[in-house]
Amino acid sequence: MSDSEDAAPRVAIGITFGNSYSSISHTTVEGRAEVIANEEGDRQIPSILSYIDGEEFQGTQAKAQLVRNAKNTVAYWRDFLGKSFESVDPTPCHQSAHPIAHDKTVAFSIHDSESEEPNNVTVSEITTRHLRRLKDSASDFLGKQVTAAVMTVPTNFAEVQKDALREAAQNAGIEVLQFINEPVAALLAYDARPEAKLADKIVVVADLGGTRSDVAVIASRGGVYTLLATSHDWEVSGSKLDEALMDHFAKEFRKKYNTAGDPRKDERSLAKLRLESEAVKKALSLGSTASFSVESLSAGIDFTATITRTRFELLARAHFAAITRLIQSTVEKAGLDPLDVSEIVLCGGTSHVPRVATSLQSAFPEKTVVWAPATRTDAINPSELVARGAAIQASLVADFDQEDIRESCHPVVTVTPHLKDAIGVLAVSGDERGHGKFVPIVLASTSVPVRRTAIINGPPAGGDVLIKICEGSKRIHVEHKEKKEREPVEADSDDSDAELSEDEEPIKSEVWHTERVIAEAALRGVAKGAKIEVQINVGPDTGLTIVAREVGGKASVRGSVPAYEES
Amino acid sequence: MDPIKVPLPLPVLAADWSAPAHDFHAFTPVSAAVQREIEPVGPHFLAHARRKRYKRTFSEDER
Numbered sequence: 001m002s003d004s005e006d007a008a009p010r011v012a013i014g015i016t017f018g019n020s021y022s023s024i025s026h027t028t029v030e031g032r033a034e035v036i037a038n039e040e041g042d043r044q045i046p047s048i049l050s051y052i053d054g055e056e057f058q059g060t061q062a063k064a065q066l067v068r069n070a071k072n073t074v075a076y077w078r079d080f081l082g083k084s085f086e087s088v089d090p091t092p093c094h095q096s097a098h099p100i101a102h103d104k105t106v107a108f109s110i111h112d113s114e115s116e117e118p119n120n121v122t123v124s125e126i127t128t129r130h131l132r133r134l135k136d137s138a139s140d141f142l143g144k145q146v147t148a149a150v151m152t153v154p155t156n157f158a159e160v161q162k163d164a165l166r167e168a169a170q171n172a173g174i175e176v177l178q179f180i181n182e183p184v185a186a187l188l189a190y191d192a193r194p195e196a197k198l199a200d201k202i203v204v205v206a207d208l209g210g211t212r213s214d215v216a217v218i219a220s221r222g223g224v225y226t227l228l229a230t231s232h233d234w235e236v237s238g239s240k241l242d243e244a245l246m247d248h249f250a251k252e253f254r255k256k257y258n259t260a261g262d263p264r265k266d267e268r269s270l271a272k273l274r275l276e277s278e279a280v281k282k283a284l285s286l287g288s289t290a291s292f293s294v295e296s297l298s299a300g301i302d303f304t305a306t307i308t309r310t311r312f313e314l315l316a317r318a319h320f321a322a323i324t325r326l327i328q329s330t331v332e333k334a335g336l337d338p339l340d341v342s343e344i345v346l347c348g349g350t351s352h353v354p355r356v357a358t359s360l361q362s363a364f365p366e367k368t369v370v371w372a373p374a375t376r377t378d379a380i381n382p383s384e385l386v387a388r389g390a391a392i393q394a395s396l397v398a399d400f401d402q403e404d405i406r407e408s409c410h411p412v413v414t415v416t417p418h419l420k421d422a423i424g425v426l427a428v429s430g431d432e433r434g435h436g437k438f439v440p441i442v443l444a445s446t447s448v449p450v451r452r453t454a455i456i457n458g459p460p461a462g463g464d465v466l467i468k469i470c471e472g473s474k475r476i477h478v479e480h481k482e483k484k485e486r487e488p489v490e491a492d493s494d495d496s497d498a499e500l501s502e503d504e505e506p507i508k509s510e511v512w513h514t515e516r517v518i519a520e521a522a523l524r525g526v527a528k529g530a531k532i533e534v535q536i537n538v539g540p541d542t543g544l545t546i547v548a549r550e551v552g553g554k555a556s557v558r559g560s561v562p563a564y565e566e567s
Numbered sequence: 568m569d570p571i572k573v574p575l576p577l578p579v580l581a582a583d584w585s586a587p588a589h590d591f592h593a594f595t596p597v598s599a600a601v602q603r604e605i606e607p608v609g610p611h612f613l614a615h616a617r618r619k620r621y622k623r624t625f626s627e628d629e630r
């Protein structure tokens with residue numbers, strides 16, 4: 001750790017360790033983030049370990065053991081780290097090794113050796129074993145020993161959980177350089193694309209996993225991220241979609257073989273049903289039909305059936321609606337309107353489901369970009385987003401001392417003043433003569449210090465110009481359309497909204513409201529048709545420096561507004 | 568970040584406009600800020616941390 005300077009250089013990777021799947025990632029010599037396939041060719045490696053006669057299996061091989069060797073197969077434990085048995089929800093482990101109380105933590109009683117007696121293997125030890133396998137896969141791929149990693153965690157992962165994860169990683173020979181929040185990693189992966197443009201925007205990241213869904217509303221300000229609100233939900237997730245299909249196929253099976261019994265009532269049948277239903281669900285993300293096929297599903301009967309995507313969407317309709325609602329309510333929690341959301345980044349495996357993305361797109365304004373395979377051909381694979389972000393961060397901090405990284409993450413550095421309102425200038429709007437129109441230059445929820453520049457048209461005839469610096473806030477204007485038969489539709493209203501307007505959906509639009517005038521400046525003698533550059537510099541104490549100048553001309557003016565002082 | 572482009576024109580200065588000094592009139596400070604935590608992630612955060620650490624301004628940092 002502290003003697004890392006003397007030791008061989010660090011080899012750092014990104015690791016995402018989910019309850020359902022894990023990924024390892026690195027950046028190529030060209031600086032591109034890439035998810036590594038393990039020996040079995042998997043980039044999404046099931047977070048599962050299984051033991052047969054003392055031999056350890058991981059990932060896809062271990063997952064297959066859920067049918068025959070469920071008691072010695074450990075799965076869905078990530079969230080148990082650093083917790084007491086009383087405070088965890090063991091539900092996801094119903095079909096694998098059951099968690100038990102052990103000292104102050106959680107363990108699994110499994111036959112992980114050749115001895116007759118089972119061992120109590122703690123969640124910490126299981127994590128170490130899993131991470132060691134991940135590290136070995138990455139080392140094999142890279143051809144050198146991995147020694148360090150940036151790991152991703154949910155935004156509600158408590159400090160004690162991070163400590164437990166750090167220790168488990170340490171025991172696997174992995175120095176955790178930094179824990180970063182999963183939704184931020186996903187956003188970083190998009191912002192790191194060569195074609196990405198830096199912008200000020202509100203981005204919602206919805207991480208839809210196997211056992212949980214997590215949503216974060218993020219103010220993204222020139223590549224600096226601030227979490228405005230988060231939500232976590234264990235009721236809507238990928239496994240619920242699997243269960244909708246399990247119920248469907250179990251019923252189909254019983255219809256066909258009514259004496260054979262319910263496959264959900266037998267543990268082995270249930271495990272087969274679950275594995276195949278997940279496979280069918282994934283197939284339906286790509287194709288419009290999929291086939292279900294299980295040998296000896298129940299009572300020795302082989303069962304095959306087909307299902308269409310449409311049927312699946314009907315079966316899981318309530319879940320899709322719940323995901324949309326979760327995202328909407330998190331936007332509300334942040335004190336924002338759907339109109340404020342520039343982009344929704346969908347990550348996590350469940351984001352592959354086309355209907356999840358299309359339902360969301362129709363629930364949000366048309367201008368809100370929904371990043372998912374079903375809505376954008378240039379979307380990044382949602383299963384890889386968080387891992388890619390981790391790899392990018394790993395490449396950024398790999399050469400730093402632990403101490404430097406810790407200092408950078410300290411509240412002294414991260415807790416900063418954020419603007420309450422937007423700062424901008426008043427321009428002349430075409431129609432409201434005499435009234436200024438507020439044009440935002442630095443947005444609310446931007447951390448300071450910050451500098452932003454705008455290029456604004458001068459008055460058409462040139463001359464002396466008024467630069468009026470104001471604070472403004474965005475308001476949502478709601479127009480309730482009156483129901484008037486035969487009235488011609490307004491020219492600019494969208495045809496595709498026709499259905500909605502029939503339901504009297506109000507028309508919403510954003511309106512900037514000038515809150516107060518901060519300063520005025522005069523820029524004298526600008527040329528006809530000149531362009532004017534206004535630069536706003538907000539200092540660390542929110543004191544302003546304003547510089548306005550004619551682009552390519554001589555006119556310029558500069559002034560400052562001291563910060564608000566608490567008396 | 569690229570400058571924001573605003574197609575609307577700025578207003579013409581009123582003939583009787585005056586300022587205490589240098590054509591600039593400061594009226595009131597911006598509203599009190601809200602303390603929030605920025606995420607210690609990504610290249611732009613690192614630039615922020617560097618500026619904070621060495622107490623540099625944006626233009627000093629660019630030099």
Ligand SMILES: Nc1ncnc2c1ncn2[C@@H]1O[C@H](COP(=O)(O)OP(=O)(O)OP(=O)(O)O)[C@@H](O)[C@H]1O
Pocket residue numbers: 017018019020021022044208209210211212213237238239278281282283285347348349350351352353383
């Ligand atoms: N192509 C796909 N189509 C539909 N669902 C998919 C697809 N790929 C993966 N999934 C589902 O995504 C879920 C796993 O999501 P993810 O890989 O994000 O796991 P995770 O972060 O470990 O989840 P959690 O911690 O919530 O359990 C599983 O339910 C899986 O079936």
Ligand SMILES: [Mg+2]
Pocket residue numbers: 018019207209348
């Ligand atoms: Mg996840």
